[in-house]
Amino acid sequence: MSRAILVNVIRFLILVFMQVFLLKNITFYNLSTPYLYILFILLLPFEVPNILLFVLSFLLGLTIDAFYDTPGLHAAACVVLALVRILFISITVQKDGFDNEPEPTLSIMGFRWFFTYALVLTLFHHFFLLNLEVFSFSEIQYTLSRVVLSSIFTVFLMLISGLLFFRKKERK
Amino acid sequence: MRNLLIFITKYNAFFLFLIFEISSLLIYVKYNSFQKATFINSTNKVTGTLYTQVSQFYGYLSLKEVNDSLARENAQLRGMLKSALYVDTVEKHKVVDTSYKQQYTYIVARVVNNSTNKRSNYITINRGSKEGIAKDMGVICGSGVVGMVVDVSEHLAIVQSVLNKNTRFSAMLANNKEIGSFIWGADLDPKKGLLTDIQNDAQPKLGEQVVTSGYSLFPTGIPFGKISNLHAKGGGLLLNVDVTLAVDFSKLEYVYVVNNKFAQEQTGLEAGQKKNE
Numbered sequence: 001m002s003r004a005i006l007v008n009v010i011r012f013l014i015l016v017f018m019q020v021f022l023l024k025n026i027t028f029y030n031l032s033t034p035y036l037y038i039l040f041i042l043l044l045p046f047e048v049p050n051i052l053l054f055v056l057s058f059l060l061g062l063t064i065d066a067f068y069d070t071p072g073l074h075a076a077a078c079v080v081l082a083l084v085r086i087l088f089i090s091i092t093v094q095k096d097g098f099d100n101e102p103e104p105t106l107s108i109m110g111f112r113w114f115f116t117y118a119l120v121l122t123l124f125h126h127f128f129l130l131n132l133e134v135f136s137f138s139e140i141q142y143t144l145s146r147v148v149l150s151s152i153f154t155v156f157l158m159l160i161s162g163l164l165f166f167r168k169k170e171r172k
Numbered sequence: 173m174r175n176l177l178i179f180i181t182k183y184n185a186f187f188l189f190l191i192f193e194i195s196s197l198l199i200y201v202k203y204n205s206f207q208k209a210t211f212i213n214s215t216n217k218v219t220g221t222l223y224t225q226v227s228q229f230y231g232y233l234s235l236k237e238v239n240d241s242l243a244r245e246n247a248q249l250r251g252m253l254k255s256a257l258y259v260d261t262v263e264k265h266k267v268v269d270t271s272y273k274q275q276y277t278y279i280v281a282r283v284v285n286n287s288t289n290k291r292s293n294y295i296t297i298n299r300g301s302k303e304g305i306a307k308d309m310g311v312i313c314g315s316g317v318v319g320m321v322v323d324v325s326e327h328l329a330i331v332q333s334v335l336n337k338n339t340r341f342s343a344m345l346a347n348n349k350e351i352g353s354f355i356w357g358a359d360l361d362p363k364k365g366l367l368t369d370i371q372n373d374a375q376p377k378l379g380e381q382v383v384t385s386g387y388s389l390f391p392t393g394i395p396f397g398k399i400s401n402l403h404a405k406g407g408g409l410l411l412n413v414d415v416t417l418a419v420d421f422s423k424l425e426y427v428y429v430v431n432n433k434f435a436q437e438q439t440g441l442e443a444g445q446k447k448n449e
Binding site: 025062075142 | 184185186188189191192193195196197198199200201202203218219223226287289290291294330359360361362
């Protein structure tokens with residue numbers, strides 16, 4: 001249990017640092033910008049209670065907002081992401097099947113499940129984030145293309161980091 | 173009552189979602205206008221120090237380019253020195269010239285945080301109210317206009333750059349002095365601006381310089397960029413032209429904050445005039 005907390009705190013710090021000092025400066029043609037920091041919410045253990053999940057998402061969003069100078073924007077998108085995560089997991093995963101609190105990582109859940117999981121959640125998050133930032137429907141086509149291209153970039157980075165920290169199948 | 177509690181605990185995810193979503197949207201809507209910024213921005217202690225540290229590190233990576241641009245600017249300034257001019261009269265007596273007074277002074281500052289890929293881009297610089305920076309001062313760099321100061325703390329200040337949907341500066345064509353206003357281009361391109369509302373009988377040429385008009389925070393003649401397309405979209409009765417920006421915002425390192433010594437006098441005078449009407 002205490003190990004899980006430690007791992008997640010370190011993950012939080014590393015992802016926030018990467019996002020604000022490295023990924024913030026990366027963009028392709030002003031269309032594709034990665035928001036890798038949401039990986040923190042994706043990788044929280046299955047057992048995390050709903051209230052804690054929402055509080056953590058909210059805090060993560062506010063932390064990113066403090067560096068991006070957009071109070072509330074990332075927080076709102078992250079809270080949407082938390083809800084989608086709860087719904088997605090309740091639909092696709094039977095919770096009773098696990099012992100010793102596994103995490104939804106690539107190495108435990110397998111490629112197919114993790115890929116759909118990451119893709120769906122990222123699409124929801126980016127859709128809310130970018131639309132909320134623009135706050136008008138007049139440029140919807142441009143915004144949607146930004147959503148799709150940014151999501152591809154983000155999911156790509158997620159899969160790479162998943163493979164980087166790949167451990168041999170823990171579940172038998 | 174019990175049924176209500178059971179209902180709430182059963183769908184707790186949804187209710188928690190409502191609470192947090194509403195509170196974050198409230199924050200977003202309430203503090204969206206930047207002038208009312210809260211502690212959640214990059215001038216506060218923690219994020220400010222972090223950005224300053226990291227930018228010091230980044231500074232080493234671009235030393236060469238900074239040196240080049242400073243050397244170029246030095247050469248340009250040297251050319252303006254009296255000693256560089258050829259005097260064709262043989263007068264010897266000295267005149268104490270009192271007809272000129274310093275109107276603009278410049279404060280040099282380093283960029284510690286910068287973005288170019290959002291709808292509203294801001295730059296954080298490492299000079300604040302202690303060094304004499306105040307709200308609404310203009311900011312320029314060696315190659316052209318950068319933006320305007322919108323928020324100041326003790327050691328840092330936030331500049332709303334030209335790459336911002338809310339930015340609008342008075343500008344003119346360099347050759348025939350036709351006035352228009354300068355905004356950021358249509359599709360969030362960090363290299364393009366738009367000069368709007370020029371009179372139709374003005375005849376702008378491709379490659380002509382667009383410069384500050386002197387009606388705004390800047391001295392006259394600071395370049396915005398060069399005209400790249402004469403027939404921009406929109407405009408209606410008046411003329412719009414596309415402009416390629418002179419400043420490369422992604423490589424901004426050092427900027428100058430323009431301190432107009434007459435600014436206070438001017439705004440006071442104009443405010444008084446408005447009151448009289």
